[in-house]
Amino acid sequence: MDTSNRDSRIGDVVLDMRNISLSFGGVRALSDISFDVREHEIRAIIGPNGAGKSSMLNVINGVYVPQQGAIHFQGKQFDRMTPRRAAEMGIARTFQNLALFKGMSVLDNIMAGRNLRMKQGLFAQALRWGPALAEENEHREFVEHIVDFLEIQAARKTPVGRLSYGLQKRVDLGRALAMEPRLLLLDEPMAGMNIEEKQDMSRFILDVNDEFGTTIVLIEHDMGVVMDISDRVVVLDYGKKIGDGAPDEVRENEDVIRAYLGVDH
């Protein structure tokens, strides 16, 4: 897909973070940060270690509650987001230090992502009553589709703990995709990967964006990959926003260069 075509797909603002401040005790993790995310775009948050990237992601998904600021998602304002509500509103996420259900198979892990879409009650499930069984099969079909998409067919029934790191990252992505999210948060999707795995992951991220039209917010500290796949980039340093714009603009930004390369004092 060429650039002009991509640009035309990008729609209105879906997520608007306004003046977010977050501190832990005396430590300021985020100070007064605002940025927005538009429909269908790939939005990156970059910055050196300890810049507050993960904290930002955790604020969006309700794990941390900011002391100040508001979150607008799909036109509604939330002073307080919770992980459960975020999930219900269609925000899915992956984790930096893989948080998979290690004892469970790949299929079961991804199936867990369908949890909110399961409507049948506890007893119907326990008795394997007709509609509950039909529902299970329907979700199962969707999950198989994701397994094909991520090219992990061979590992379908393997307990996730036994897979290689790169494959585990894919399962993590698969579980988030199973939620059919409006907004997908990726926490360092390429951390600890070799070049080949990074390329695979970039391809999956672009495909998800193209095929499902999912809006993506991703965090990385490796600038190279991010610049290639994102539409717009926010740069954080020591909890402050120091840059925001298209990859090329950000690359030229002097504050950003200073933050990444350091400067004489």
Next chain:
Amino acid sequence: MAFFLETLFGGLMSGMLYALIGLGFVLIFKASGVFNFAQGAMVLVAALAMARFSVWIPQWLGFESLLLANILAFIVAAAMMFLLAWLIERLVLRHLVNQEATTLLMATLGISYFLDGLGQFSFGSSVYSINVGMPKEPWFILENMFEGGILVSLEDLTAALVAALLVAALALFFQYTGTGRALRAVADDHQAAQSVGIPLNRIWVVVWCVAGLCALVAGIIWGSKFGVQFTLATAALRALPVVILGGLTSIPGAIIGGLIIGVGEKLSEVYLGPFVGGGIEIWFAYVLALVFLLFRPQGLFGEKIIDRV
């Protein structure tokens, strides 16, 4: 040989009971990372409720059928355990999310004493019996292989079968239903489970209900064998070595651990007891657990805990 087999069977059957109590510990530990000290008290309260309601209900409603009385008492006692589970989540656990494991442990210790008191307060402190019509007569098998055959207690056998059925039903539930999958997911990773919208609170209520049900069945079996009295709460803690042996996070571990301890207790009492003056049965399980703690702290099937430093 016949005597050995008799001892072995006896051990396996009492082991099944230990397994059932141990299962209650494992379920709660897996799903919430809490070592539930109150499991023993839950067994006691459940058994007390069963014993008293099976007498009270026929009096209130004026009928005499033992079967009906037991069925109704079971339903009422189960409902009471479910209510208890809901209250514990609402009033205690919900407020202690993300606290240290020690804090949670102390909370369950508190719950344990509270339940002890509550049981005494509402059901009285005498010794009660539970009569669910378990067959009491002995049964001899393999009579043509051994002289006089092997004595099997039908009561123990029924109890073991009931326990085994319950365990199998739970295993299937965990493996093949959406809720079971959600339970396993919570057990593996709280944060990730929340991120896909699995409600931790609801899962905890379900787990405590299931643990309450295990406690009720264990309480009925134990109560109908030895009677219901206050020592039951501490007696149930004899299942503690079971979970140390089997691993705190493993359901099959609880079952196999229970069987090993049941058999070990009986065999050591019979074959080692005479050399050290007897009484091995009482401490055997704890010594075995101690050995495991020294050499294999994660138990037979538990997860090895590797902390990042």
